[in-house]
Amino acid sequence: MTDRSNERTALLAALRMAAVSRPPIAELFEQDPGRFGAFSRSAAGLTLDYSKTALTDATRDQLLALAKAADVEGRRDAMFAGAPINLTEGRSVLHTALRAPADRPILVDGKDVAPDVSRELGRVCAFAEAVRGGAVKTAAGGRFTDVVNIGIGGSDLGPVMATLALAPFHDGPRTHFVSNVDPAHLADTLKTLDPASTLFIVASKTFTTAETMANAQAARAWVAAAIGEAAVADHFCAVSTALKHVQAFGIAPDRMFGFWDWVGGRYSLWSSIGLSIVMAIGERNFRAFLGGARQMDEHFRSAPPAENLPVLMGLVGVWHRNGCGFPARAVLPYEQRLVRLPAYLQQLEMESNGKSVKRDGSPVDGPTGPLVWGEPGTNGQHAFYQLLHQGTDVIPAEFLVGAQGHEPEHADMHAMLVANCLAQSEALMRGRTPEQARDQLLAMGRSAEDADRIAPHRVFPGDRPSVTILYRLLDPATLGAIVALYEHRVFVEAAIYDINAYDQWGVELGKELATAFLPLVTGEKADAPASTRGLAEALKDLRHQN
Numbered sequence: 001m002t003d004r005s006n007e008r009t010a011l012l013a014a015l016r017m018a019a020v021s022r023p024p025i026a027e028l029f030e031q032d033p034g035r036f037g038a039f040s041r042s043a044a045g046l047t048l049d050y051s052k053t054a055l056t057d058a059t060r061d062q063l064l065a066l067a068k069a070a071d072v073e074g075r076r077d078a079m080f081a082g083a084p085i086n087l088t089e090g091r092s093v094l095h096t097a098l099r100a101p102a103d104r105p106i107l108v109d110g111k112d113v114a115p116d117v118s119r120e121l122g123r124v125c126a127f128a129e130a131v132r133g134g135a136v137k138t139a140a141g142g143r144f145t146d147v148v149n150i151g152i153g154g155s156d157l158g159p160v161m162a163t164l165a166l167a168p169f170h171d172g173p174r175t176h177f178v179s180n181v182d183p184a185h186l187a188d189t190l191k192t193l194d195p196a197s198t199l200f201i202v203a204s205k206t207f208t209t210a211e212t213m214a215n216a217q218a219a220r221a222w223v224a225a226a227i228g229e230a231a232v233a234d235h236f237c238a239v240s241t242a243l244k245h246v247q248a249f250g251i252a253p254d255r256m257f258g259f260w261d262w263v264g265g266r267y268s269l270w271s272s273i274g275l276s277i278v279m280a281i282g283e284r285n286f287r288a289f290l291g292g293a294r295q296m297d298e299h300f301r302s303a304p305p306a307e308n309l310p311v312l313m314g315l316v317g318v319w320h321r322n323g324c325g326f327p328a329r330a331v332l333p334y335e336q337r338l339v340r341l342p343a344y345l346q347q348l349e350m351e352s353n354g355k356s357v358k359r360d361g362s363p364v365d366g367p368t369g370p371l372v373w374g375e376p377g378t379n380g381q382h383a384f385y386q387l388l389h390q391g392t393d394v395i396p397a398e399f400l401v402g403a404q405g406h407e408p409e410h411a412d413m414h415a416m417l418v419a420n421c422l423a424q425s426e427a428l429m430r431g432r433t434p435e436q437a438r439d440q441l442l443a444m445g446r447s448a449e450d451a452d453r454i455a456p457h458r459v460f461p462g463d464r465p466s467v468t469i470l471y472r473l474l475d476p477a478t479l480g481a482i483v484a485l486y487e488h489r490v491f492v493e494a495a496i497y498d499i500n501a502y503d504q505w506g507v508e509l510g511k512e513l514a515t516a517f518l519p520l521v522t523g524e525k526a527d528a529p530a531s532t533r534g535l536a537e538a539l540k541d542l543r544h545q546n
């Protein structure tokens with residue numbers, strides 16, 4: 001082990017020790033009413049409040065030392081400079097190049113890729129604007145009313161999340177997303193559409209992903225059956241890095257929008273994969289979205305670690321996962337339009353940091369990325385917050401909330417939304433003691449005997465940590481900054497764990513077995529492995545029942 005690696009391992013161990021005797025969060029506020037100011041920072045239109053965690057000046061210093069030992073800054077610079085940090089695939093990791101200033105050279109293998117990025121973005125925007133404006137026409141010479149993006153994983157989640165988030169900015173064709181190979185997804189979507197006015201985007205980096213290809217072929221057949229095979233060329237376009245496969249599908253090169261192997265699928269919504277987003281919100285808004293991310297990139301590159309939002313958020317994540325041993329984190333946007341943010345982050349964070357070996361192939365020093373899940377508030381409050389408040393596991397919460405909504409006529413409702421968000425983080429931290437629970441029951445007129453019996457059920461342990469991300473209004477630039485913040489948080493945590501956040505070998509085994517098992521399901525092959533035989537036969541029996 002190198003000195004740096006030894007130091008990191010020792011600092012992680014020290015963090016676990018520090019977490020054992022961490023002070024209650026509420027007590028930290030009693031000691032320092034100015035804690036919010038000391039444990040919150042703002043950049044790129046976002047404020048990160050991490051004061052409702054048990055971090056002290058001392059533990060924050062420990063974490064900053066850990067970031068130093070892990071060379072977070074050096075690794076960050078290597079990523080931005082195009083070094084092949086995705087070691088198992090020998091690739092650069094340059095989603096930041098997709099939103100960099102157009103005149104900044106970015107070298108990959110000695111070649112400046114900035115002109116290619118700018119050209120492809122220009123092509124995407126020109127095509128989307130031509131569809132939106134009616135210059136790109138249907139086979140019959142009409143206007144496209146609907147656009148369906150067919151893709152899965154990174155070729156779906158980012159575009160869906162962003163399109164839903166930016167609904168107030170939609171002024172283009174209606175956009176739909178089909179990802180699941182369950183034919184129900186395509187069928188339910190097509191049911192509402194007219195093939196004569198629907199444009200399909202087949203979005204797949206590899207153009208070999210089984211689910212996407214099956215859906216694309218089914219959509220192609222739907223168009224051909226309704227308006228003729230000759231119409232396919234007008235009603236399809238593609239986003240991919242695999243020109244040959246795209247052409248074989250029947251989509252001409254001028255209808256294909258490219259990107260590069262140095263853009264990971266889950267980091268690709270800034271690339272041509274964002275075509276469906278541009279269709280919905282237009283070029284100007286999409287460029288503002290890129291601009292918001294660029295601001296966060298500049299901040300991440302230049303702010304000192306103690307002031308740096310992605311670094312601080314990553315350190316809080318490491319504190320909770322590795323210091324305190326918490327297994328999960330809940331993402332809780334108080335913003336209905338961020339309804340798919342948790343799903344998007346599940347791929348971004350769990351496909352990136354759900355790893356068990358370090359970059360050199362040796363086992364990791366401790367737990368890596370946590371389980372990520374969530375739902376918008378206030379809906380989650382009426383579902384799973386019970387467990388957040390009184391369950392046996394502590395699950396740190398991440399709240400997101402805007403100062404304003406897009407419905408000024410309903411400012412009163414937005415105020416209720418915000419009050420709920422603030423109430424939840426306070427309640428998680430403060431809790432309710434047995435004495436308080438008992439007194440409350442007595443004040444409600446319950447007998448002493450009843451109060452003693454019921455009070456334990458109304459106790460909240462409290463001391464449950466959360467961070468809150470604040471912004472003014474969810475607009476394209478703000479969304480760009482939020483997504484880039486999360487991308488860089490993943491980077492910081494991965495650097496500390498010394499893992500490769502940019503491959504995803506863990507998805508492969510299941511894909512291989514699915515291919516092998518298909519003949520079992522279709523009945524072409526009878527012999528199943530013993531472990532799967534029972535299920536395969538039971539399904540066969542069920543298929544034959546009426």
Ligand SMILES: O=P(O)(O)OC[C@H]1O[C@](O)(CO)[C@@H](O)[C@@H]1O
Binds near residue numbers: 351
């Ligand atoms: O864009 P493609 O090549 O269809 O891949 C889709 C998704 O499949 C994965 O490779 C694995 O599930 C993801 O990383 C990726 O986003």
